[in-house]
Amino acid sequence: MHIPVLLKETLDNLQIQKGDRVVDATLGGGGFVKKVCESHGVGVSLIALDIDEDAVLRFKDTPGISNCKIIFKIANFSDIVQVLNEVGFDNVDKVFFDLGLSSFQIDRSGRGFSFQRDEPLKMTLSKDASREGVTAEEIVNSWSESVLKTIISSYGEERFAGRISKGIVEARKRKPLKTTFDLVEVIERSTPKGYRRRKIHPATKTFQALRMAVNDEITVLERGLEGAFEKLSNGGRMAVISFHSLEDRVVKRFFLKKEKEGEGFRVNKKPIRPEREEVESNRRSRSAKLRVLEKDRNFK
Ligand SMILES: C[S@@+](CC[C@H](N)C(=O)[O-])C[C@H]1O[C@@H](n2cnc3c(N)ncnc32)[C@H](O)[C@@H]1O
Incomplete structure (x- = not known):
């Protein structure tokens, strides 16, 4: 099972409200979408994407989500602008990225992400290796x-x-x-x-x-952040959880640039880290850093 990381902190900082259009750019095990769905029901519209079709197919069958408005897309978040255009969303209010791999991918994908299992050396995030x-x-x-x-x-x-x-x-x-x-x-x-x-x-x-x-992860992340910001409504928020320093540097620089250019502000100046209890119960969370950006309310 995939245990979501910094879930409460993400929700506290995204401040999802009734009527919001919320994007989960990295569905994975669906912990975030499920929580939003449970808390807001049909009050919000969710768009959930993942590059790994298995993540989308598995989550679609989750009990209790059928009452929520969720559009699923198998897509790379670097194409977030096209994906949102396709589903007819000119803008969205909240975007969430939880980077890296899900426990399913490490334990069960058979694509060689773990050095503890003898598997073919693929390492492609999508099931169809030809996409990468x-x-x-x-x-x-x-x-x-x-x-x-x-x-x-x-x-x-x-x-x-x-x-x-x-x-x-x-x-x-x-x-x-x-x-x-x-x-x-x-x-x-x-x-x-x-x-x-x-x-x-x-x-x-x-x-x-x-x-x-x-997976060309750094370029893809840069494009994903730019695209998400472009689609964010004024006063909308985006949250990103990263798990290693190279990714976090990209996020930090992007958010700082937006703040310097007067296009948004960092909700927290320092990244949010998991509490000790979370690290003790979920070792995967130990390196997690959450950063949140709000788009300027008067952005033109
Ligand atoms: C850490 S998991 C997300 C976990 C999820 N937040 C939860 O609570 O269950 C990361 C997911 O992001 C997906 N992913 C990674 N890079 C992606 C990309 N460029 N585009 C779309 N999905 C991506 C992976 O396939 C994986 O399923």
Whole structure:
């Protein structure tokens, strides 16, 4: 099951009201949509999107949501403007992004997001790998050592990026890397023994980096934020939960820019972090940061 992170804090800060048009740009397990639906019923209109069709198909069958007005879309949030145009929404009042992966994707998608399961090296957020255009398998088996190093070091902030990319290139000369365990083995072989005794698994950062490259996550996020802001009504709010520093930096910079340009203001100057109790009951929440922006009421 996917446990939503910072749900109460998100709802407190979005201040959803009767009549609002609310977008959940990252439906996932549907925790946010379900809560909004329970609290507001037909008083609000919801548009829920996810790039992963499994998320949408699974959530559609959730008991108790049939009384709410929800439009579902299988789409990348970088296309949020087109998606909202298609459903006839000139503007919306609240937009929510809860970035990253759902527990379903890590545990059950079979697409190689977890280094703890032996699965094909895909890492595509959508089920149909051809939408992303590239898989992790193609990246590790055909991209040059220097590009691999750049990706692993910039997206993964991995200090052993050089050794790992060299290890990948040497290993693939013998046999193409096909599965997550093939890659984990190379990472473990390429990094110092002490690295394996640390709290985080030595493959964590490389896996994050490859997933970000496959799904072009930084560019997609920038486009998603711009699109959401464009569609936001004056006085409308957007909330974003990020789980690592690169994503959070994009959100922080975007919100600051909007504030500097007088187009909106940050509802909280500092990101909202989960309370200790939440981190203890849901470890996934430990790195979460929530930022909220309000669009200027007189925006032209
Ligand atoms: C952390 S989960 C969301 C969890 C959800 N808020 C809940 O409470 O259950 C993130 C979801 O966002 C989706 N996602 C990630 N990037 C996306 C993108 N660019 N466009 C649309 N959905 C995306 C993933 O497929 C995943 O299902």
